[in-house]
Amino acid sequence: MRNLELPGRSAxxxxxxxxxxxxxxxxxxxxxxxxxxxxxxxxAVAAGAAQCVVEPQSTGIGGDCFVLYSPKGGDGIxxxxxxxxxxxxxxxxxxxxxxxxEIGEHSAHAVTVPGAVDAxxxxxxxxxxxxxxxxxxxxxxxxxxGHPVHDRVAFDWRRCTELLGKxxxxxxxxxxxxxxPKAGSLHLQPQLAATLEKIAADGRDAFYTGxxxxxxxxxxxxxxxxxxxxxxxAADGEYVDPIKTSYRGHDVYECPPNGxxxxxxxxxxxxxxxxxxxLDPLSPERLHLCIEASRLAYAERDAVVSDPxxxxxxxxxxxxxxxxxxxxxxxxxxxxxxxPAPAAxxxxxxxxxxxxxxxxxxxxxxxxxxxxxxxxxxxPESGVLLQNRGFSFSLDKGHANCIAANKRPMHxxxxxxxxxxxxxxxxxxxxxxxxxxxxxxxxxxxxxxxxLGLQEAMDLPRLFPALDGPVEIESAMPVDTVAGLQAMxxxxxxxxxxxxxxxxxxxxxxxxxxxxxxEPRKDGQALGY
Numbered sequence: 376m377r378n379l380e381l382p383g384r385s386a387x388x389x390x391x392x393x394x395x396x397x398x399x400x401x402x403x404x405x406x407x408x409x410x411x412x413x414x415x416x417x418x419a420v421a422a423g424a425a426q427c428v429v430e431p432q433s434t435g436i437g438g439d440c441f442v443l444y445s446p447k448g449g450d451g452i453x454x455x456x457x458x459x460x461x462x463x464x465x466x467x468x469x470x471x472x473x474x475x476x477e478i479g480e481h482s483a484h485a486v487t488v489p490g491a492v493d494a495x496x497x498x499x500x501x502x503x504x505x506x507x508x509x510x511x512x513x514x515x516x517x518x519x520x521g522h523p524v525h526d527r528v529a530f531d532w533r534r535c536t537e538l539l540g541k542x543x544x545x546x547x548x549x550x551x552x553x554x555x556p557k558a559g560s561l562h563l564q565p566q567l568a569a570t571l572e573k574i575a576a577d578g579r580d581a582f583y584t585g586x587x588x589x590x591x592x593x594x595x596x597x598x599x600x601x602x603x604x605x606x607x608x609a610a611d612g613e614y615v616d617p618i619k620t621s622y623r624g625h626d627v628y629e630c631p632p633n634g635x636x637x638x639x640x641x642x643x644x645x646x647x648x649x650x651x652x653x654l655d656p657l658s659p660e661r662l663h664l665c666i667e668a669s670r671l672a673y674a675e676r677d678a679v680v681s682d683p684x685x686x687x688x689x690x691x692x693x694x695x696x697x698x699x700x701x702x703x704x705x706x707x708x709x710x711x712x713x714x715p716a717p718a719a720x721x722x723x724x725x726x727x728x729x730x731x732x733x734x735x736x737x738x739x740x741x742x743x744x745x746x747x748x749x750x751x752x753x754x755p756e757s758g759v760l761l762q763n764r765g766f767s768f769s770l771d772k773g774h775a776n777c778i779a780a781n782k783r784p785m786h787x788x789x790x791x792x793x794x795x796x797x798x799x800x801x802x803x804x805x806x807x808x809x810x811x812x813x814x815x816x817x818x819x820x821x822x823x824x825x826x827l828g829l830q831e832a833m834d835l836p837r838l839f840p841a842l843d844g845p846v847e848i849e850s851a852m853p854v855d856t857v858a859g860l861q862a863m864x865x866x867x868x869x870x871x872x873x874x875x876x877x878x879x880x881x882x883x884x885x886x887x888x889x890x891x892x893x894e895p896r897k898d899g900q901a902l903g904y
Contacts, residue, residue, distance in 0.1 A: 377831055386830040386892045389903020393889040394418055395878035396728035397433070397806065397899035400522060401425040404513040405730055406902045408505070415732040416444065416502040417510055419740040420495045424514035424571070426726045426742065427491075428564060429522045431549065432531040433806070434726040436570070436582070437591075437754075437761040438744040439487075440494040441630050443617060443792040444502060445799040448735030448882060452619075452792055452799070453502075454630045457494025457612035459487040460781045461765060464601035467772050467779075473599070478768055478778065481538060481751045483600030485763035487784065489582075491742055494612045496579040502736075508575035515575065518568035521561040525898035529558035530872070535748045544594070544753035545760070566758030583607045590754040591761065598752070609781075617792075620644055620694060623823040625800070628792040629815075632688045636789040638676045639815035642668050644699035645706075646816065651824040656835060657852070659859025660708075665820075666840045666865060667706040669813050673842055674715035675702075676812070681775040682783040688775075711864035714843045725788050725811075727804035731880045731889055739790035739802035746808070787811055793819075800882050806894075807875030810839050814875045829881055829892035837874040840865075849874055 377383055387393070392415075394405035405422035413421075419442075427435045440457035470476075470484070478484045499507050524532070532555040539545045539555070548564060549555070556562050573581040581587060588607040595602045619628045620640040627643060629636025645668040654661035681688055692698050705712065725743035743762070744750075750763035767785050768778035776785050787808050793801040805814030814837075821832035836851040845868040848857055857867055873896035880901070881890040891901025 377828060383834055384830060384895060386828060386890050387901040387903050389889045389891070390887055391733045391904050392731065393880045393891045393901060393903035394422060394728065394730045395880055395891045395893050395901035396422050396426065397726050397876050397878065397894060397897040398426055398430050398525065399898060399900050400429050400517065401728065402900050402902050405728070406904065408510065409730070409732055410904060413505045414503065414734065415730040415736040415738040416498055417505045418730045418732070419728060419738040420499055420503065420507070421510040421513055422728050422730070423726070423740055423742045424495070424511050425517060428514050428517045428567065430528055430726055431760060432528060432535060432747045433744065434742045435744050435749065435760040436492050437489045437759045438491050438742060438749065439489065439762060439764060439786070439788065440491040440742045441634060441788055441790055442494065442498060443628060443630065443739040443790045443802065445737040445792060445802070448737055448799045450626070450794045450797045450799065452617045452628045452794070454615045454617040455494060455498060455612060456615050456630060457490040458633060458783045458786050459490040459610060459764065460783050461487055461768065461778055462600070462602045462606045463780045464603070465778050465780060467770055467777060469601055470770055477770065478766055480766050481541070481763060483595045483598035483752065485766040486595055486600060486602070486750050486752065486761045487764045488606050488610050489762060490610060490612050492574060492582040493579055493610050497612060507578060511571050511575040515568050515571045518564040518571060521563040524556045524558055524560050524562055526558045527896070527898045529556065531747055532556060538748060538751040542752050544755045545748070545751050548753060548758060549748070564758055566756065570757045570759060583610050587754070587757045587759065590756040591759055594752065594754055618690060618694065622647060622819065624795060625823065626794040627819065628794065629789055631683065631690060632680050633682045633783045634786040634789050635676055635680055635812045637680065637690055637693050638672050638812040639789060639791070641672045641675065641693050641699060642812060642816035643819065644694065644696065645672065645703050646820065649703070651820055656821060656825040656827065657856050659856050659863065662838060662856065662860060663709070663863055663865070664706065665817065666846055667712055668702070669840050670712065670715055670842055671702040671705060672812070679775050680785045685779055685782050686775050709863055725806040725808065727790065727806045727876065727878055729802035729804065729878050729880050731802065731882060735882060737792070737799045737802045737880070737882070739792050739804055741788045741790045741804055743788045789815065791815055798884055801879055803877070803879035805875050805877045810875045813839055814877065818877055829879055829890055833877045833892055834895055839874055847874065
């Protein structure tokens with residue numbers, strides 16, 4: 376139990392159902408679905424769609440989606456990859472022929488075909504109990520009639536004013552009066568409401584064919600993009616086999632590449648025998664081990680994690696005990712290593728949510744635009760904000776992540792699921808772009824090594840090491856801890872913004888109780904009944 380004399384929030388308890396998201400309006404949408412008879416998948420899609428309106432900096436229907444699903448809380452985990460692909464014409468040769476020397480961070484070239492709407496439609500058809508039209512109503516209502524801008528949303532929004540001013544559609548919608556909305560103001564998105572209404576009525580085809588697709592493709596082509604209507608019509612996510620590792624008596628599940636979930640598992644494998652349980656959770660000794668393991672694991676990520684449909688990604692090798700041991704042997708107690716390799720990927724924004732229903736169906740659900748406000752490009756008529764996942768591609772033909780026709784980029788968003796003794800005990804996830812694999816490791820080791828409660832494990836101060844830069848550290852980290860890391864040779868810097876965000880729901884099968892926790896660095900909450 377937390378110290379009730381200190382600031383903070385308690386975990387939330389319920390028995391029938393629980394939802395945890397990074398925005399109160401999304402959590403309320405999910406809970407309303409559960410209480411009206413919908414299941415966990417219904418609630419997750421309703422919440423995710425709502426977040427595409429009320430957290431526009433982090434997610435949108437122009438983004439991607441990954442899901443882990445546990446029917447009836449068993450160990451038959453289902454994984455779905457709803458990440459979009461590069462246009463068919465997007466080859467290195469196309470870029471050379473058109474005089475494009477790099478994939479600009481906020482250019483049309485960074486826009487991959489959005490996968491989220493296709494994923495929602497497939498998941499509801501296969502696992503939901505309500506219609507997509509019903510589930511999109513909260514999102515439509517918030518877009519058409521307005522939603523209040525919450526504190527963290529306003530903080531992130533303000534940081535993107537310059538980006539949003541570069542695209543006429545983005546400036547018109549997201550900079551009303553020429554500036555980012557302030558916390559407490561009401562924001563409306565009538566064009567997006569109309570697009571959501573079309574999807575509610577006609578499903579997937581309303582987004583990927585017809586007027587909405589024509590609007591998006593026309594805008595991208597006007598900016599030099601190689602996108603076509605055929606690229607959008609061909610969008611198709613897929614069910615994939617989840618990957619897992621065992622950690623402290625639990626099986627931890629992730630989606631396979633092209634996502635970075637394999638790196639979260641690699642981090643757990645590296646750290647498992649290193650005695651973290653004997654160290655204070657905020658000791659420089661514990662954090663040093665996490666930093667060093669991260670630098671080694673992320674170097675592997677940036678070298679080999681890509682689209683397995685087009686590249687041989689060595690998942691079995693990455694998850695082998697021998698490989699983890701080899702990396703572990705490179706870590707020296709008390710001394711920072713030189714950076715294993717440079718990293719060239721940006722920070723990012725994402726929403727993660729989880730839901731458990733009365734039948735103990737459990738959903739781990741993540742939806743993202745990649746960076747804050749994605750590409751910053753908006754369909755002029757549809758109001759659809761587009762992701763910039765293609766910025767993770769390279770134009771180097773020898774690189775695993777070299778762009779290619781219909782290829783999916785290395786993806787940062789990774790839902791997680793924990794199973795024990797054949798039963799799902801926790802859907803969980805950590806937002807924050809590149810941080811996510813590290814964040815999964817940090818959260819789970821907080822729980823399983825240091826015995827923290829669900830909410831305490833999220834509240835703990837965070838840090839994140841760049842491969843070729845300083846360790847970014849939140850201001851709440853103890854001064855002595857920072858000094859200890861510096862004495863080991865770690866270069867440190869103050870984090871530019873709060874690091875990451877998490878949600879989790881723990882299932883106690885014996886008591887029949889659900890425990891939900893929600894990220895204090897975001898606006899959201901967990902709610903149960």
